[in-house]
Amino acid sequence: MEYHDIDKILKATLSPSECPSEELNQKILNQIKESGKIKMKSKKILMAASIALCVLLLPTSIYAAYKYLSPKEAAVEVGDNLLSEAFEKDGKEVIQTVTDGEYKVTYLGHVSGKSISERVASSWELHPERTYVAVAIEKADGTDMSENFEESLFVTPLIQGLKPWQYNIASMNGGYVADVIDGVHYRIIECDNVEVFADRNLYLAVSDTIFYSTEAFNYDETTGLITVNEDYKGTNVLFPMELDPAKADSKKAQEYLEQLEKEWNPTEEIDNREENTAENEGISADDVDVSTDDGGDIVIRMKGDN
Amino acid sequence: MTADELINLITECEKHVYSFCCNLTGNRIEADDLYQDTILKAVELRHRLDSSGNPKSYLMGISVKIWQNQKKKYAIRNNIIQMEELNENLMQGVYGLSNEPESEIIRKETINAVREGIKQLPEKMQTVLYMYYTAEMPVEEIAKALHIPKGTVKSRLHKGRKLIKEFLEV
Numbered sequence A: 001m002e003y004h005d006i007d008k009i010l011k012a013t014l015s016p017s018e019c020p021s022e023e024l025n026q027k028i029l030n031q032i033k034e035s036g037k038i039k040m041k042s043k044k045i046l047m048a049a050s051i052a053l054c055v056l057l058l059p060t061s062i063y064a065a066y067k068y069l070s071p072k073e074a075a076v077e078v079g080d081n082l083l084s085e086a087f088e089k090d091g092k093e094v095i096q097t098v099t100d101g102e103y104k105v106t107y108l109g110h111v112s113g114k115s116i117s118e119r120v121a122s123s124w125e126l127h128p129e130r131t132y133v134a135v136a137i138e139k140a141d142g143t144d145m146s147e148n149f150e151e152s153l154f155v156t157p158l159i160q161g162l163k164p165w166q167y168n169i170a171s172m173n174g175g176y177v178a179d180v181i182d183g184v185h186y187r188i189i190e191c192d193n194v195e196v197f198a199d200r201n202l203y204l205a206v207s208d209t210i211f212y213s214t215e216a217f218n219y220d221e222t223t224g225l226i227t228v229n230e231d232y233k234g235t236n237v238l239f240p241m242e243l244d245p246a247k248a249d250s251k252k253a254q255e256y257l258e259q260l261e262k263e264w265n266p267t268e269e270i271d272n273r274e275e276n277t278a279e280n281e282g283i284s285a286d287d288v289d290v291s292t293d294d295g296g297d298i299v300i301r302m303k304g305d306n
Numbered sequence B: 001m002t003a004d005e006l007i008n009l010i011t012e013c014e015k016h017v018y019s020f021c022c023n024l025t026g027n028r029i030e031a032d033d034l035y036q037d038t039i040l041k042a043v044e045l046r047h048r049l050d051s052s053g054n055p056k057s058y059l060m061g062i063s064v065k066i067w068q069n070q071k072k073k074y075a076i077r078n079n080i081i082q083m084e085e086l087n088e089n090l091m092q093g094v095y096g097l098s099n100e101p102e103s104e105i106i107r108k109e110t111i112n113a114v115r116e117g118i119k120q121l122p123e124k125m126q127t128v129l130y131m132y133y134t135a136e137m138p139v140e141e142i143a144k145a146l147h148i149p150k151g152t153v154k155s156r157l158h159k160g161r162k163l164i165k166e167f168l169e170v
Helices: A003-014 A022-035 A062-067 A071-077 A081-090 A250-264 A266-280 B003-025 B028-044 B055-069 B080-095 B101-120 B123-133 B139-146 B150-169
Strands: A092-100 A103-114 A129-139 A154-159 A175-181 A184-192 A202-207 A217-219 A226-228 A236-240 A288-292 A298-302
Touching (some): A003 B150, A071 A103, A071 A129, A081 A103, A081 A129, A129 A154, A129 A202, A154 A184, A226 A236, B003 B123, B028 B055, B101 B123, B123 B150, B139 B150
Antiparallel strands (some): A129 A184, A217 A226, A288 A298
């Protein structure tokens, strides 16, 4: 047997092939946190850590989960304790990181439900079921994100089969809150509940744009699939957004889309409403004037009235 | 070394460190303990870790030191079942699955023989072999981690290979 052979045999026999189990890593993580030997410096008080579960969609070490605030912790940091409880109770932690262009983006997790946030808005009265997604965004070069939120960042769920430039967070009664902690931009977005579409491909899209960009992402009109545009020079990331398929409801989905359509085209509805009213009262649409006053409110007058 | 740098290091090296612990201890239960103690010690001593040097070597050095100091605590057991499980995983990881049962048997026998041979070697020689082949460290880094001259590392590697070769040829 030659020296070369024995070297080869030893390499083959002894090469590293074992990995610690997730339970072991979790146990170690718990001990590190309990010992307090590593503290994250925080501009705000960091809540006593609840241990993040690491759901591996990609081979992401549990230590990546340790590095960031969990969705529950992020919600506390932005001042929404109710949402924090929702993340803890019903949320799904994802902890998936992609570095693209200038940014490193981590999809922390999501949760959906009704009245699970301390934030409310009148536009949500029609859509009380909301979806919340937590992300962490850092500069790829390790420098701090701006505390004045100077960077253009657009984070939104997207739905297969729905044109993304029409159906995204901006058009689905969405919004977000954010804070920069230890140089990392934490953002919790929310929009109308997308769980009803859980039987389709759902995405979490992140781009370095102000709104949805057709340059950053591609939409296949035939399949309804959305992909990143590989030629885009900036940051354009798509994560799969895996919601419970049992929550899919095609009927509710259709009702939602119709409702949304009405919200986008309110004049059309009012015209229809007027027509119905006029018909009921024996007045035709030709007898009424529809206009808007200085305050932007719609005014209906009988023709000939002052 | 900052906390973030340490976390990144552990993430990058966990396979090497854990496999090294498996080889040193010979069974998964004690490997888990040794790995855990290594990481916790690294956290405690992270201010000594220099991210510009080779912190992976430092981790291995910590592991060896803990193993040497606490061997009694780990109560080495000649647990046949666990050893076989460890070897099964290693075989699948290294050679991949084969559709040829005979070559599979030969590979398994070779692995067992090599491992058996290594276990017969003096512990200092075993450690160097594991650091070289499992932790995939160069001679210089092994020397640094064990605080011994490079020549000593080379000598132990050379002798270790020679003895394994003789063992397999018997």
